[in-house]
Amino acid sequence: MKNFIFQNPTKLIFGKGMIASLANEIPADKRIMITFGGGSVKANGVYTQVTEALKNHNTIEFWGIEPNPSIETLRKAVELGKMEKVDYLLAVGGGSVIDGTKLIAAGLLYDGDAWDLVLNSKLIAGAVPFATVLTLPATGSEMNSGAVISCKTTKEKYAFGYAFPVFSILDPEVTFSLPPRQVACGIADTFVHVVEQYMTVVGQSRLMDRWAEGILQTLVEIAPKIKENQTNYDLMADFMLSATMALNGFIAQGVSQDWATHMIGHELTALHGLTHGASLAIVYPGTLRVLKEKKGDKILQFGERVWGITEGSREQRIDSAIERTENFFRSLGLSTRLHEENIDNATIDEIERRFNERRMAYGENADVTGAVAKKILKSCLLSQPTGE
Structure with a gap:
């Protein structure tokens, strides 16, 4: 730590x-x-x-x-x-x-x-x-x-x-009267806040990992129930407190952080007005796809502890965890591909240009440059997740 x-x-x-x-x-x-x-x-x-x-x-x-x-x-x-x-x-x-x-x-x-x-x-x-x-x-x-x-x-x-x-x-x-899409975007935002602080490297802190995984497990459990009954006080209380605990510093103590997905998502919002949580639901699975070799050990841990994935080869388990994550966002009713929001290569090129112009580099290894951001967005462009 x-x-x-x-x-x-x-x-x-x-x-x-x-x-x-x-x-x-x-x-x-x-x-x-x-x-x-x-x-x-x-x-x-x-x-x-x-x-x-x-x-x-x-x-x-x-x-x-x-x-x-x-x-x-x-x-x-x-x-x-x-x-x-x-x-x-x-x-x-x-x-x-x-x-x-x-x-x-x-x-x-x-x-x-x-x-x-x-x-x-x-x-x-x-x-x-x-x-x-x-x-x-x-x-x-x-x-x-x-x-x-x-x-x-x-x-x-x-x-x-x-x-x-x-x-x-x-x-x-x-929160009982919130539009369902706002709730969906809020759940996605909370989920990605957690993984930005969690999905880096293994072995830094057992406590921070378990705390982060607890929030993720809670979101996965309550999301479909909220979709069925948004006026259940206990469900919305868990959601509300999960969102607060996801980004008040408690799960970030002594561990590496990423934030590349957020920085890319901010550019999608700035250029297209896309709701913040909706932008993250598109970008985050792409971040995992492109960086799965570097983040592989943590993705395996995430897959086992959050999604219960224990069978298959290393590569199969990693791919399954990424697929389950993308399908979770889709289960909320959110897009996970850029073409669904009418965003094309011109936007990807502009985001790469902005990253390069500002000399931006994010991720726990500071290696998500403009070129890597472009790869992430390219992976989010067209095809749908196979588990749909």
Whole structure:
């Protein structure tokens, strides 16, 4: 196991009716800006719960943070927050609203353009405190310091990170009315978050491996059940907490990480607007196909412990584990091939160009360059998985 320093300061408040605790969690003397996405929080009752809890606080609202939050929208929020002298933020929504709010928090204390902070985190001088009410499990942004911000003008998407939420409220009941596709993308996003930290090399940490495998096993078990009954509290509680635990640093302690699939997926989102989880469902099986020799030992472990694959030659077991993974994503109703999303070779060439131009290299061995990213995407282009 590698050396590490671990700290996660976010307070997690979990369960039915816990949105009401906002009244006591945020100091009464704060000028709060509540950030939202679209209008779904009004339809599902979350807006009413939040505003009732904060009825004795000094609040303003900012609406319209879109999926894959854009700097164009967030600039408006920063401007409003400065004008209103906001000193506390509350993000009410999914990962995109929370990600956007993280940039707003830093942007409120910066004199220049907030996009500068995305491009160069060294410019961040601080951030106003912020909290979250999570409505869509997927990104884990409710309990980490990271965010991903897009620029519509240049069709770019970059990750940045600085501050953790002070606290996050997770009530599984708010997920009951989510569109099934959003749930499917959230499950895929959670799954790939785990394997980005797990599918590297064997023998680094028994504990981290078992913890990661436990989340994967949980997702595989509950996914078909959620598809049948999305209003089962215990199922959605397991999903919600799995998404949080997948990317709050707990399973990353002392182990190598990959993140190549995410970086490639970000480019698909930036260029085509493809939902983040949907992009990962396409790219990740391709990553395994192209890197199966280097990742072979870990794929074998994954195949045995998550999919129960114990028979066949080494190559057969590796191929079976990759096939089972791709078919899992398809069972969620997601595409796993680029042609299904009308993405062709022109996009693959552009992603290779971007990787090369930025001198990007990802993976636990820093060997997923533009050329390797191209191979991964080529493997995702046409043919369907054989197990379909």
